[in-house]
Amino acid sequence: MHYKSFNIVSNNYSFVIWGLTMHLILLWGVLDVNFHSPIIQELPNVPILKNAPAKRLILFVADGLRFRTFIDAPPKYLKHVMTDRGAWGISHTRMPTESRPGIVAICAGLYEDPSAIFKGWKENPVDFDSIFNQSYVSWAWGSPDIIPMFTRGARDNIHGDSYPAEWQNFDIMHGQIWRLDSWVFDKYIDWLREDAHKYKNVERVVLFLHLLGCDTTGHTAKPYSKEYVDNMNYVDRKIEEVVQMTENFFGDNGTAYIFTSDHGMTDWGSHGSGSTDETETPLIVWGAGINAFNFRQNVEQVDITPLISALIGAPIPINNEGVLPWQYLSITNLKYVNHALLNNLKQLTYQVKTNRKMNCEDNGFADWREIELDNKISILDKDSETEDSNEKLKKIIDGIKLAKKSLIYFRQYQRKRFLLYLSVIWLGWITLLFFKISGVNRPIVNSFILLTTDCVFIAIVITIFITHKGCNNWRLPCYAFLATISSWLAIRSIIIVGMLCVTVVQRILQKNARNLFSWTALCLAVFPLLPVVEPYPRVYIIILSIYVVTVMVALKMQSKYRKAIEIFRLITTGLIYVEFIDGRSWISWTILLTTPLHIFTYSTQLRKRLQGIMLGLFCPLVLLSASYEPFFFIILALHLSCWSESNASSIQDYQSNKNPLTIEELLKAMLYTLLCFFGTGNMASISSFDPSWTRHFVTVFSPFTMFLLILLKLSIPLMLIGCTSHTLGSSNMFLGVLLLGDCLSLPLMYYVTPQGSWLDIGSAISRFTIAISLPCFIVLLHYLSYPLITFCPNKLKFYTNLKKTVLYKRHI
Known part of the structure; x- marks a missing residue:
């Protein structure tokens, strides 16, 4: 035994x-x-393009500038550029529409790195390639939230500076609202005067000006305000000044300019979601190598990265997902455009191959998509110089479309495999849990069948590790192994298929139920319909609940000694609640912390012990309540007492009650559990509670203590359910x-x-x-x-x- x-x-x-x-x-x-981060390290680089149209590129990013405000009243200089000197369109962003992912999309061609969630979306946790890495030399000035992403741990070719974080003040009533942008422009002008002469004949130079003024003004004064438009016009005037100074200094027509925004903004000054105002931003490109046209040419935000690379001849960042918008480039040198597009195709193909290998399937053989991309690249590389450039352009564009589709396919395929393995793991566990709570005894199965089953699963495990040998993605074989183990444990439990039908519905409601049971059930059904508990305490309801329990104790409790103790606790609790007694120092905490000791003084005879549990938990609940919660607890206790009276009468009887779980008991557990959550103001109490709810314990703001107290309040009815469930039948309930x-x-x-x-x-x-x-x-x-x-x-x-x-x- x-x-x-x-x-x-x-x-x-x-x-x-x-x-x-x-x-x-x-x-x-x-x-x-x-x-998991999609960033793949150590991918091959495409070669540098020779005879690039621009030696240097200046990137202006007006943070938070939405396209609608810009196009409704375009600033003077940039409007002139759009109509006479350059190319323009809408840059479509992808959610989340925030500064960090938007800037990364522009400068690295990479959409949001989802692993940044583990760092609170504040930074990219994985190093990534960008146009700054691929340039000969780069400078960046702007927000301390943006610039360090590219300069922290970077090579010596990237230089950056940021203003103090305290300057990012959303209160427009203090200081100049253009201070952030003027600092950036001044930094560039200082560079032009002091250091630019060292790099006058240097190629592949990138200068990044991050302008936060529009975003700050939009959050405070809203993007339709006069202040927002004034900030946009100020940026316009400073850009005109920068362009004139730059052209006068270098004098070689070798500078390209890009003006865009990382995200837009709603009318109420927010961003992060996917409305049109948040996802549409202006894009204006002019200068060296640009095809001037007076019509709108829309692009995806990540397409700006290969555009920058093509203009200065730099290799495309290795994790770029963008497609070069070749229409923005001057068509006078179509051969160079084809070379830039071919580089884009090669760079996307490198990602396709690596993502295919990460699936750990047939690593010795290429997928048909990979073979077709290799053939296209091989043919395009071998094409003679006399081949028609327009025909070659079409072939390269077709190849890029295939590469984009292939990249999406392999990423989705990998995710589906992971989810499949997780589903198998979870279904195996659910199967084991079902048989555990059903209490069904497994029939004796022939040992040969079990041995055969074990051998099959051992063979599967061996096969998994053999097929994944040499795979760099260790996550796939690990999840596959866990899925196999989970399935093996489940199948050993369900060798006889008919076992799934063992548990049948016996009855839903108890027969010969007491009137008290019916009336309390009707009362409990009302509580979920009541409004959510408000933060303002309804003192009269709380005092009435204390009075009701006091009367019940006075009429029902036999022991005069215990009756006196309970009435004293209830009166003390009431005086604390009406603030006649200040319980914060020690009285409230004493009532709370001595509750278990108070309960243990009651007899282990189940009826008396449940009575002690109800009275012991009632006082702490009252001190944390604001409205009808104590009445819910009283009626719930009376209702549950009807269940316990018809069951075991002692602890020894309970301990011998190990029956399998029935549908009736399962329904009880679910019904009462949901009732506890939705009968006392529901779980919203955790996220929307008022500090006044815990005023009888603590008044100094202490989020951790307050959260634990509110969590305790929500747990008290569940504890009552848990205690009663020990008398209702199966311990697996x-x-x-x-x-x-x-x-x-x-x-x-x-x-x-x-x-x-x-x-x-x-x-x-x-x-x-x-x-x-x-x-x-x-x-x-x-x-x-x-x-x-x-x-x-x-x-x-x-x-x-x-x-x-x-x-x-x-x-x-």
Whole structure:
């Protein structure tokens, strides 16, 4: 018997550890799949282009300048450039429309690095290639949130400077609103006067001016305001001044200019989502090597990177996803345009090959897409100089389209494989959990069948590691291995297919239920319909609930000593709530921290112990309540008492009650758990609570302490449910809640995405995280409630004395 009990306990602990491991693996896996950096290091570089049309390029980025405001009242100089001197269009950004990902898209051709979520979206956690790395020398001036991304840890060819972070003040009433932009322009003019002569004949020079004024003004005065337009016109005048000074200094017509923005802005001064005002920004290009045309030519934001590279002849950054907008380049040298496009094709093809290899399939053989791209590049490289340039241009463009589609395909294919492995892992765990809570005994299966099953899975594991040998992407074989192990454990549990139909519906409602049960059930059904608890306390409702419980204690409790103690606790709690007594110093905390000791003084006879639990938890709940929460707790306690009275009458009876989980019990667990969340103001209390709710414990703002107190308040009804569930039947009851929560988290796993606005990304992560972690928290509360209903200090004292007596007799 001892060994049998030991084995049961060991199996339970093993099951709990395995379940916790599965939850952690799935949570980590979903985040890893969706937010793993797409940046690939050590890709080959395409060659430098000879005879580039521009020696240097100046990039102006007006942060937060939306296209609609710009085009409705275009500033004077840039309007002249659009109509007479250069090319222009809309640069379409991709969500999230924020400064950091927008600047990276412009300067590196790389969309948002989703792994930046683990650093709060503040910086790119992985080093990436950019136009500054590929230039001969670069200078950058602007915001301290942007410039360090490119200068931190960079080579000696990148120089940058930023103004103090304190200057980024959104209060336009203090200081000049153009201060940020004027500092940047002054820095460039200083460079032109002091250092530019050293690089007068140097090629592949990039100068980056990040102008934050429009963004700051838009957030405060809004993008339709006079201040916003004035800031835009100020930038326009300074750009005209910069261009004139630059042309006068160099005098070689070898400078190209690009003006654009990283993101737009809504009418109310926000950005980050995907509205047209946020995703449409102006793009104006003029100077050396530019094809002047007076019509709109739209591009994707990442297309600006290969455009910069083509203008100065620099290699395209290795992780660039953009396509060179060749229409912006001068058509007088179509041969150079073809060379630049061919470089773009080669650079995209390098990414296609590497992403295909990361799938770890048939590494010795190329995919048909890869073969076709190699053939196209080989033919284009061998083309004679006499071939028609227009025909060659069409072939290169077709190749680039194939490369873009192939790159998207291999990235999506890799993600689908990861999600498939995670789904198999999770389905295996759900299967094990189902059989655990169903209490079904597995039939005796022929040992030969089990041995065959084991051999098959061993062969699968060996095959996985052989096929993934030499694969650089170690994540794929690891997830595949875990999926195999999870499937193996599940299949050993379901060798007999008919076992899935063992659990049947027995009954939904109890027969011969008491009237109190029916009335309390109707009352509980009303609470989820009530409005969410407001931050302003309704003192009269709280005092009324204390009065009701006091009357119940006075009428129902037999022991005069215990009756006096309970009434004293209730009166003290009421005086604290009406602030007749200041409980912050020690009284409120004493009531809270002595609650378990108070409960343990009650008999372990289940009816009395549940009464003690209800009265013990009531006072702390009152001190944290603002409205009808105590009444919900009172009615819930009365309702649950109807369940417990029809079940076991002692702890010993409970401990022998190990029946399999039934559908009725599963419905109870789900119903009451949801009722606890939506009957007391719901989970919104955590994110929208008012500090006044915890005023009887702490008034100095302390987010961590306040959060724990509100979490305790939400947990108190669940603890009551957990204690009562120990008398309702199976000890596996709340594992059913875990099963249903895990089943819900499986489809939510596919809605987690690294694309879209930060709100979309954050909401998807939140839904999945809550679905996978909340059931675990509920089960944890269920097991933590076990000591409340079973612990007895008197029995502990008896066992201690017994042990001392035995030792004394042995000594004698």
